[in-house]
Amino acid sequence: MLREIGHFLRHAPATLRLKARLPQAELYATLMARSDAAGMRDRRAALAAGLRGEVLELGAGTGAMFGYYEPGAALTAVEPDPAFAAKARDAAAGAPVPVDVVEATGEALPFDAGRFDAGVVALVLCSVPEPAHVLGELHRVLRPGATLRLIEHVRSERRVAGTLMRAVNGAWLRLNGQGCNLDRDPLPAIAAAGFELTRVEPFQVFSAGLPAFPMRWIDATRR
Numbered sequence: 001m002l003r004e005i006g007h008f009l010r011h012a013p014a015t016l017r018l019k020a021r022l023p024q025a026e027l028y029a030t031l032m033a034r035s036d037a038a039g040m041r042d043r044r045a046a047l048a049a050g051l052r053g054e055v056l057e058l059g060a061g062t063g064a065m066f067g068y069y070e071p072g073a074a075l076t077a078v079e080p081d082p083a084f085a086a087k088a089r090d091a092a093a094g095a096p097v098p099v100d101v102v103e104a105t106g107e108a109l110p111f112d113a114g115r116f117d118a119g120v121v122a123l124v125l126c127s128v129p130e131p132a133h134v135l136g137e138l139h140r141v142l143r144p145g146a147t148l149r150l151i152e153h154v155r156s157e158r159r160v161a162g163t164l165m166r167a168v169n170g171a172w173l174r175l176n177g178q179g180c181n182l183d184r185d186p187l188p189a190i191a192a193a194g195f196e197l198t199r200v201e202p203f204q205v206f207s208a209g210l211p212a213f214p215m216r217w218i219d220a221t222r223r
């Protein structure tokens, strides 16, 4: 835990200066590029690997995932924030697969039931107001047997670290300005929404400007 706190404090001053200088979408894209270089790239590639057919990416942000999809996938990317969606459209132009960026929220997906063959969610359930509601919508629009893959950060299972994360969540929410909570554990909600968890892999990325959250790479099947 001391290593994680040290990492956060070491990079906080420079990140705050960057935050004062850049619009939120620009700041986010900069921090994501750093995190990809620090190891997230492999996790993102694994998230998209082998997905075929109609793929739904929820909360696509600035399009950080788009470069990882493989031929055979046709991507629909949902993003509610107009500034993020604009950057995502730029990223879509250079993607190796067709990408349709749709401005909508996960709580009201504008798609027919059972339309998608696969779903991808990267670092989103920390930010949505009601994860259970969004997961219910995902369940509706994925066909039975569809793959759902996620990367999410979670509250630490260690008692002291988990308690500390709960205690500082309010301050973190004010700091990140994106609704990102650090005290959630989305795994029970994913299972409760009707997904079978087939693989859950812990990992961590130490990237300048981002907390070294405990992360989970999650593979699930829509029941």
Ligand SMILES: C[S@@+](CC[C@H](N)C(=O)[O-])C[C@H]1O[C@@H](n2cnc3c(N)ncnc32)[C@H](O)[C@@H]1O
Binding pocket: 032, 058, 059, 060, 061, 062, 063, 064, 065, 078, 079, 080, 081, 084, 104, 105, 106, 107, 121, 122, 123, 124, 127, 128, 129, 134, 180
């Ligand atoms: C931390 S960013 C992750 C972006 C991207 N998935 C990535 O991996 O870089 C969280 C994203 O979730 C989006 N988001 C927030 N609330 C949402 C909601 N209710 N439905 C769908 N997306 C939402 C935000 O606009 C933001 O783009």
